[in-house]
Amino acid sequence: MQRWLNREGSAYAFIATYAVLFFTFIVVPVAAAIGLSFTFFDAIQPPHFIGLRNYITLLTQDDTFMRYVLPNTIQFAVIVGPGGYALAFFLAWVLAQLPRLPRTFFALILYSPAMTSAVAMAVVWKTLFSGDQTGYLNSFLLGLGLIQEPIQWLQSPQYLMTIMIIVTLWSSMGIGFLAMLAGILETNPDLYEAASIDGVSNRLQEIFYITIPSMKPQMLFGAVMAIVGTFQAGAIGVTLSGSNPTPQYAGQLIVNHIEDYGFLRYEMGYAAAVSVVLLLMVLFFTRLASRLFASED
Amino acid sequence: MRRTKKHNWLRRYTGVYNRGINPRGFHVSQIKFYILLLPLTAVMLLPIAFIFSNAFKPPDELFAYPPRFFVINPTLKNFTDLFSMMSNSGVPISRYLFNSIVVTLVTIAASIFVSSTAAFALSKKRFKLKQTLFTINTVALMFVPIAVTIPRFLVIERLNLLDTFLVHILPVLAMPVGLFLIKQFIDGIPDETIEAAQIDGASDLRIYWQIVLPMIRPAIATIAILTFQAAWNNAETSTLYVNNESLKTFAFYLSTLTATTATGANVVAGQGIAAAAALIMFLPNLIMFLILQGQVMSTMSHSGLK
Numbered sequence: 385m386q387r388w389l390n391r392e393g394s395a396y397a398f399i400a401t402y403a404v405l406f407f408t409f410i411v412v413p414v415a416a417a418i419g420l421s422f423t424f425f426d427a428i429q430p431p432h433f434i435g436l437r438n439y440i441t442l443l444t445q446d447d448t449f450m451r452y453v454l455p456n457t458i459q460f461a462v463i464v465g466p467g468g469y470a471l472a473f474f475l476a477w478v479l480a481q482l483p484r485l486p487r488t489f490f491a492l493i494l495y496s497p498a499m500t501s502a503v504a505m506a507v508v509w510k511t512l513f514s515g516d517q518t519g520y521l522n523s524f525l526l527g528l529g530l531i532q533e534p535i536q537w538l539q540s541p542q543y544l545m546t547i548m549i550i551v552t553l554w555s556s557m558g559i560g561f562l563a564m565l566a567g568i569l570e571t572n573p574d575l576y577e578a579a580s581i582d583g584v585s586n587r588l589q590e591i592f593y594i595t596i597p598s599m600k601p602q603m604l605f606g607a608v609m610a611i612v613g614t615f616q617a618g619a620i621g622v623t624l625s626g627s628n629p630t631p632q633y634a635g636q637l638i639v640n641h642i643e644d645y646g647f648l649r650y651e652m653g654y655a656a657a658v659s660v661v662l663l664l665m666v667l668f669f670t671r672l673a674s675r676l677f678a679s680e681d
Numbered sequence: 682m683r684r685t686k687k688h689n690w691l692r693r694y695t696g697v698y699n700r701g702i703n704p705r706g707f708h709v710s711q712i713k714f715y716i717l718l719l720p721l722t723a724v725m726l727l728p729i730a731f732i733f734s735n736a737f738k739p740p741d742e743l744f745a746y747p748p749r750f751f752v753i754n755p756t757l758k759n760f761t762d763l764f765s766m767m768s769n770s771g772v773p774i775s776r777y778l779f780n781s782i783v784v785t786l787v788t789i790a791a792s793i794f795v796s797s798t799a800a801f802a803l804s805k806k807r808f809k810l811k812q813t814l815f816t817i818n819t820v821a822l823m824f825v826p827i828a829v830t831i832p833r834f835l836v837i838e839r840l841n842l843l844d845t846f847l848v849h850i851l852p853v854l855a856m857p858v859g860l861f862l863i864k865q866f867i868d869g870i871p872d873e874t875i876e877a878a879q880i881d882g883a884s885d886l887r888i889y890w891q892i893v894l895p896m897i898r899p900a901i902a903t904i905a906i907l908t909f910q911a912a913w914n915n916a917e918t919s920t921l922y923v924n925n926e927s928l929k930t931f932a933f934y935l936s937t938l939t940a941t942t943a944t945g946a947n948v949v950a951g952q953g954i955a956a957a958a959a960l961i962m963f964l965p966n967l968i969m970f971l972i973l974q975g976q977v978m979s980t981m982s983h984s985g986l987k
Contacts, residue, residue: 394885395806399814402799405855408836410824416832478714480702486715492974493722496729499970501914503936504962507955508728510939511735523747554725559858559907559981566982569703576701601985608822608986609858615825626939639827646831655831662828670823679987 414663420656427650438657449658452633453641456545457665460637461614463549465669468556469610473603475557476565477591491565498558506623509551513537513624538624541634547624548635552617560609567602571595600677607673615639615666638662729963736760736960743952759957766954772926774934778961781931784849785912792908793901795854800863800900801889805875815864819986821857830921837922848922849930853911859904865983866900867893900983902976909969914962935962 421438425431442449475494479487512520515536522534537543575594584590596603621635622628628644630636636644638658646655704711730751735743737755766774802808803815826833833852842848870893878888894901919933938955970977 392806392808395802395808395811398802398806398885398889399799401795402855402860403814405795405851406818406821406857408840409833409852409855410821410857412836413829413832414824416835417829420832475718478717481704481714482711483704483706488974490718490722492970493726495970496967497725499910499963499966500729500732501910501916501932501962501966503914503916503932503939504732504959505728506936506939507959508731508735511952511956512728512731518744518746518748520748520750527747554728562977563981563984566978566984570982571702573702599985601987605984605986612823612825616827619827642828643830652831659828659831662825666823666825666828 417656417659417663420653421660423653423656425651425653425656427652431653434653438654439661441654442657442661448629448633448636449641452636453638456633456636457618457638459545460549460552460618461665461669464552464556464617465610465614468553468614469560469607471553472557472561472606472610473564476561476568477595479565480568491562494557495562497555498561500555502619502623505551505555509547509624510538510626513547515539538626539631541632544621544625544630544635548620551624552614552620555617556610556613558609558613560606560613563602563609564599564606567599568595571598600679604674604677607677608670611666611669611673615662619643638665732956732960732963735956738953738956740953743956759953763954763957763961772929774931776927777929777931777934780849780928781913784846784930785909788850788853788912789905789908791850792854792856792859793904796856796859796863796904797894797897797901798889800860800867801893803860803864804867805870805872805888805893806885818857818860822861822986824857830917834921843922844925844928846928849912849915849918849928852918853908853915856904856907856911859907861986862903862980862984863897863900865985866897866980869983870896899976899979902973903980906969906973906977910966913965931958932962935959 420431422433422435423431424434424437479490479494482490514520514522515534515538517523517526517534519534519537521537522531525531526534535543537547571594575598576590579590579594584593615638618637618639621630621637622640622643625631625635628640628648630640639662642655642658642662645651645658727750734750734752736759737757738752739754739756739758742749742752742754764774803811803818837843837848837852842851874892875888878892883891914932915930916932916936919929920936923929923933935955935958938951938958
């Protein structure tokens with residue numbers, strides 16, 4: 385015991401605070417979500433076990449989930465996830481072609497949307513997309529003669545999803561983007577020279593045969609950040625439209641569905657089941673990304 | 682072969698010298714990238730420019746028809762209005778701001794301590810669970826906090842943290858990305874440096890404090906920024922876990938402002954105040970990043986996930 389303490393004790397002491405916090409606020413909530421998903425729990429009576437019934441209801445009887453929430457989430461995730469990720473990589477690659485000073489300047493502009501907070505941006509979007517003729521977008525389009533009367537941008541099911549996607553893409557050059565930029569800058573210049581001797585002739589070939597393979601770890605980090613960011617961004621529809629559920633469920637994503645059932649209807653067991661489905665979706669997409677960018681060694 | 686001086690400038694801008702990744706200077710092949718980036722960044726900058734412009738607009742410009750994007754007669758009226766306001770429940774705005782500042786500072790300090798000590802152990806110490814713990818943390822990189830809001834609420838309720846100051850701080854501290862980035866950065870410190878200190882009889886605490894910490898300043902700057910964004914921009918904690926109005930944060934106050942403007946109540950007074958508050962929310966983010974961006978970039982080159 386004494387010897388163990390001497391050898392490993394200090395390591396555990398160093399890691400203890402983080403481990404305790406990690407366990408309390410990440411491991412326990414995830415475990416609790418999984419546990420609660422098999423119960424009926426209304427936050428008043430103690431939860432009682434109902435087996436898989438929540439999941440069965442979710443798959444067979446939750447009309448809103450199947451008709452709106454799931455298709456919306458998939459549409460949003462497919463465009464914002466891979467779309468935002470590809471955009472981030474492309475812009476990082478473009479930036480890497482510039483000298484240091486302009487590169488830093490543009491990187492700062494591209495990154496700055498990612499550091500805005502949702503609450504501060506809600507003010508901006510609500511003013512820019514305001515539904516009457518004094519709204520900036522309406523006034524601009526009216527002035528150009530593109531529309532005849534003001535459009536209720538944030539309240540109309542037709543436009544809400546598009547605006548959500550644009551707004552999220554706008555703020556998607558985050559930490560993953562910075563990681564990929566750093567990764568591209570660090571690729572070994574000799575490789576490009578060797579490749580040009582081997583017959584790699586254009587920049588696109590260069591990207592696929594040299595740049596991406598030599599920065600796979602950063603690509604994977606960027607991918608994980610993109611996936612997490614996409615699902616974490618799910619609250620945007622409710623923020624923009626100001627209501628949960630969003631108008632005619634047009635911007636309803638899985639995250640809003642959890643909140644709807646958990647905090648508005650107090651069906652916490654059911655909400656937990658939806659949470660588990662969300663976590664499984666994240667896990668699935670991350671697995672997919674690691675397949676794609678697994679390092680050989 | 683000696684190049685003549687006369688043609689040097691031409692070679693510089695058209696030859697191979699400044700082409701490709703991370704060039705040292707300008708080259709004609711870069712023009713296409715500028716043509717792409719300039720309009721794109723200009724459009725992306727518009728909402729940010731709007732935060733600044735709107736915050737200084739006098740009432741007649743805020744409600745002008747047709748609306749004007751940029752301010753003409755800037756005024757500080759929105760800010761003086763903001764600070765003379767009381768929230769609906771009678772808490773002065775300065776109180777929210779004070780809470781936010783204290784919460785953010787304490788969270789940053791605690792987060793640096795918690796993550797860097799753990800990262801030091803995971804990177805440089807030998808112990809049985811090392812690999813397992815690091816793998817668990819890497820899996821947790823894909824943790825989506827918003828998914829487990831409800832179980833988190835139950836945990837916080839059990840721990841009697843509802844309506845306390847600590848509830849703003851503790852849940853933010855376990856930040857897998859932060860630990861991951863610092864650990865990767867410490868991996869870059871040669872083991873020999875640590876071993877040499879051990880031979881000299883330095884304790885682990887001393888090695889951590891006098892050798893590791895000074896060498897990982899960029900990683901610490903990065904974790905400071907990430908924690909800052911997580912803490913300063915956080916409105917959910919106040920909404921979900923805090924009922925006592927005098928313990929809520931500025932981000933929360935701003936979220937109530939947009940909620941009231943949406944329903945139409947308080948529109949005239951609300952817009953100017955909300956615009957000023959939005960600028961106060963955004964500006965520290967920008968300043969932090971401007972100061973620390975070099976450090977962040979050098980940390981990110983260690984960010985690879987294998």
